[in-house]
Amino acid sequence: MEAQGKGKKRGRTLFSFFKPSASATATPTPTPINEVIAENPSNVDVEIVENQFVEPISKVQRVEIDLNTLERDPGIRIPIWQHPVNLRDDIRRAYIKMGPYQPKLAEYPRTIYGSQTQPRRFQYSWFENFRWLSLQACALRGHDESPTSSNRGNFIEMVRFCGRLNDNIGGIVLEKAPKNAKYTSPTIQKEVLHILADRVRRTIREEVGDAKFCILVDEAQDASNKEQMSIILRFVDRFGILTERFFEIVQVPNTTASTLKKKISDVLSRFNLSSANLRGQGYDGASNMSGGCNGLQALFLKECPYAYYIHCFAHRLQLALVGASSKEVSVWLFFSKLSTIVNLIGCSPKWHTELHSVQAIEIARMVTSGERDTGRGINQIGNLHRSGSTRWSSHFDSICSLIDMYGATMSVLQSIVEEGSSISLRGEAAGSLIVMESFDFIFTLCLKPLISNYISVLVGPVLLILLLVQRCYYFATNR
Numbered sequence: 001m002e003a004q005g006k007g008k009k010r011g012r013t014l015f016s017f018f019k020p021s022a023s024a025t026a027t028p029t030p031t032p033i034n035e036v037i038a039e040n041p042s043n044v045d046v047e048i049v050e051n052q053f054v055e056p057i058s059k060v061q062r063v064e065i066d067l068n069t070l071e072r073d074p075g076i077r078i079p080i081w082q083h084p085v086n087l088r089d090d091i092r093r094a095y096i097k098m099g100p101y102q103p104k105l106a107e108y109p110r111t112i113y114g115s116q117t118q119p120r121r122f123q124y125s126w127f128e129n130f131r132w133l134s135l136q137a138c139a140l141r142g143h144d145e146s147p148t149s150s151n152r153g154n155f156i157e158m159v160r161f162c163g164r165l166n167d168n169i170g171g172i173v174l175e176k177a178p179k180n181a182k183y184t185s186p187t188i189q190k191e192v193l194h195i196l197a198d199r200v201r202r203t204i205r206e207e208v209g210d211a212k213f214c215i216l217v218d219e220a221q222d223a224s225n226k227e228q229m230s231i232i233l234r235f236v237d238r239f240g241i242l243t244e245r246f247f248e249i250v251q252v253p254n255t256t257a258s259t260l261k262k263k264i265s266d267v268l269s270r271f272n273l274s275s276a277n278l279r280g281q282g283y284d285g286a287s288n289m290s291g292g293c294n295g296l297q298a299l300f301l302k303e304c305p306y307a308y309y310i311h312c313f314a315h316r317l318q319l320a321l322v323g324a325s326s327k328e329v330s331v332w333l334f335f336s337k338l339s340t341i342v343n344l345i346g347c348s349p350k351w352h353t354e355l356h357s358v359q360a361i362e363i364a365r366m367v368t369s370g371e372r373d374t375g376r377g378i379n380q381i382g383n384l385h386r387s388g389s390t391r392w393s394s395h396f397d398s399i400c401s402l403i404d405m406y407g408a409t410m411s412v413l414q415s416i417v418e419e420g421s422s423i424s425l426r427g428e429a430a431g432s433l434i435v436m437e438s439f440d441f442i443f444t445l446c447l448k449p450l451i452s453n454y455i456s457v458l459v460g461p462v463l464l465i466l467l468l469v470q471r472c473y474y475f476a477t478n479r
Contacts, residue, residue: 067094072101214280278307358408
């Protein structure tokens with residue numbers, strides 16, 4: 001009997017639980033839960049609630065967007081993250097093709113400035129006069145700005161050019177200006193910038209008022225290998241709105257807890273922000289920041305026992321994602337091989353140059369054959385990205401860069417095998433070539449972006465603390 005009962009249970013199909021409709025074209029009627037349970041009795045006690053039905057699963061409608069009718073005004077267009085996930089890259093490329101957009105109103109409001117009696121208003125023609133350097137992404141400073149230099153930098157050369165066009169301007173700028181009012185010295189320009197920055201900080205200080213506040217601190221090295229520490233204030237303003245303001249960036253000689261504590265205290269005291277009003281600390285999980293005895297958070301807790309420390313959730317999320325991916329042996333091997341390939345290409349400027357040359361030839365060939373789209377910012381020559389140990393997004397960028405430069409990378413590795421400076425370098429390059437041509441590596445290389453894209457959809461909004469719950473809920477319910 002038991003054997004027959006077990007066989008009968010294994011032989012059940014979908015129609016044992018649901019009755020087929022009379023017609024395939026008829027609208028399916030919901031099946032009451034009590035009928036389903038009656039046909040499938042079990043030892044589990046299930047409470048039957050009257051008038052409950054199994055609702056049919058609704059089909060997800062495919063959304064189509066006309067890329068030629070996208071709204072270009074940055075102030076009123078829909079943010080990229082609100083578009084369907086599978087269309088975001090196409091929409092982003094469409095905006096890149098369109099180029100920068102500056103809305104021009106037919107008439108701007110009039111405003112009275114200072115003691116003027118006649119109101120003035122903005123003219124849209126002024127846009128063309130002041131955006132050249134920023135639009136072209138040109139550096140303002142020059143390597144040699146002395147009067148005898150043939151090229152004194154973009155800013156000074158632009159001033160000279162304007163002076164040649166207008167005699168009134170040419171008679172009062174640069175060498176013809178008063179020696180104490182040229183405003184071209186790096187010291188004077190930095191002083192002006194510091195004055196403007198202090199005015200912004202005083203405005204932020206007025207926003208804080210006498211309210212309690214929290215500090216968010218992180219440090220990193222800049223391009224010159226100098227340690228920079230950023231300070232952000234988090235507080236509730238007088239309107240009851242939770243606000244975050246970037247307050248200052250400070251250069252520190254080292255990253256010990258005592259040094260960071262002194263620099264932060266100096267900044268707070270300079271703007272009359274008492275540490276007694278400190279109610280929270282947000283740092284990463286490094287020992288100099290989170291140490292319970294001599295860490296930065298412990299030093300502030302000694303002064304203010306209510307300044308509770310919270311490990312940055314964004315940093316914890318990144319560590320969790322990186323740690324989870326490294327638990328799988330195949331994934332760990334993939335990223336280990338990927339790091340080896342990136343290190344081989346980046347070990348010498350010679351291979352960097354060859355990578356760029358091969359990539360330029362390959363892009364030109366693909367554009368000619370129609371395999372690549374054309375447009376501003378699409379077919380740029382780049383480098384292989386290195387994946388970081390604490391940033392999940394860097395893993396995704398590293399994979400995408402290798403996919404985009406797969407052919408060029410193979411060509412450079414072949415050159416290293418033939419022209420490498422040492423036998424070990426040539427051997428590593430030969431091994432990397434074998435790995436890149438293996439099925440497992442190519443399959444993982446193509447699969448990881450699909451998985452990482454879905455993860456990044458939720459990770460990206462989590463990093464935006466003010467929209468943490470709203471955006472994650474939006475992405476989860478609209479997938």
